[in-house]
Amino acid sequence: MRTIVWNEEKQSVDIIDQNVLPADYRIVSLLRYEDVIGAISHMTVRGAPAIGVTAAYGMALAAMRSDKSDLNALKVQLGKISKEIGAARPTAVNLWNMLNRCLDLISTYEGHIDELKTQLLTFAHKLADEDVEMNKRLSTFGADLINDGDRIVHHCNTGALATVDYGTALGVIRMAHEQGKKIHVYVDETRPRLQGARLTAWELKQYGIPYDIITDSSSGQLMQMGMVDKVFFGADRVAMNGDVANKIGSYMLALAAVDNRVPVYSVFPTSTVDVSIASGKEIEIEQRDEREVLGISLNGEIVVPDGATALNYAFDVTPNRLLTGLVTEHGVLYSPFFEKLGKIARKGQL
Secondary structure, rough: OEEEEEOOOEEEEEOOOOOOOOOOOOOEEEEOHHHHHHHHHOOOOOOOHHHHHHHHHHHHHHHOOOOOOOHHHHHHHHHHHHHHHHHHOOOOOOHHHHHHHHHHHHHHOOHHHHHHHHHHHHHHHHHHHHHHHHHHHHHHHHHHHOOOOOOOEEEEEEEEHHOOOOHHHHHHHHHHHHHOOEEEEEEEEOOOOOOHHHHHHHOOOOHHHEEEEEEEHHHHHHOOOOOOOOOHHHOOOEEEOOOOEEEHHHHHHHHHHHHHHOEEEEEEEEEHHHHOOHHHOOOOOOOOHHHHHHOEEEEEEOOOOOOOOOOOEEEEEEOHOOOOOOEEEEEOOOOHHHHHHHHHHHHHOO
16 A cells, blocks of 8 residues: 555545554554644654655645635645645755645635645645656666666665655665566664664565665675675755765765775655755755664663763765766666756756
């Protein structure tokens, strides 16, 4: 099933609670836009494409639940609500890309107020379908990069759980598996929230793809031993020069890969590209609650000293020079990335 589904009976958007996997499979119903903000902030839903589509449904819910009877008043209200939703996760650009598309619809609409509410919900459905279509397309391009017998390091979670369905970097791996290629995946734990150990491993188990979970710091050793053929990870924001902001640890992984001459690919739909920034230096990096780091326990006991503090950056930026290619729904892009992404932008496809 899709990870984000409209529930007609409840008039809610239903999502898989990613905080309880793999121990429990739970569906959460988001009835109000405030629920959407909470789900994004607390990572009940996560992954840049999934966040963006959930935000679009949040706008539809806001319109449906509004008590405004005047069209202009509703437009003003929705503009304010979009800022609230957009503040939930600052790094993932899909969030604002999807919100801006909703705002474009709202600003140009002239008609009965009830029809605007219907159109926003229909538009959210359209964005969800677009996400699935783009993921399958880019996965097809990416699967061509994988050879039979490849051993692949994957960081964080970029599968169906991070999107509406199918996935990005993990979608590439899934597509190669469905094509009959025999592959093996090394799954980075992805500290501190363990999206790799919890979510990617769970997805690979569902697909029947062989894998081993490894600590984030093990990849370099495996590469030195000649045990890795490719590295794939996703993206939460991409600058026009091809610098990629992704889950913390991606930069260190790419450095190790380049030092060992292992190809590194970032996989994303072009809705993840921020056309307003030239390089990764302009990307705002989210800092999350230090308790995510300090709450590590061993044998049921917290391991850090009392009074310890922590830095908890959720993302890092991998410079384009470390990336072999960018896998998108338009194909695999190679350096110079600024020129390639600019060409797509000029065609109005970003």
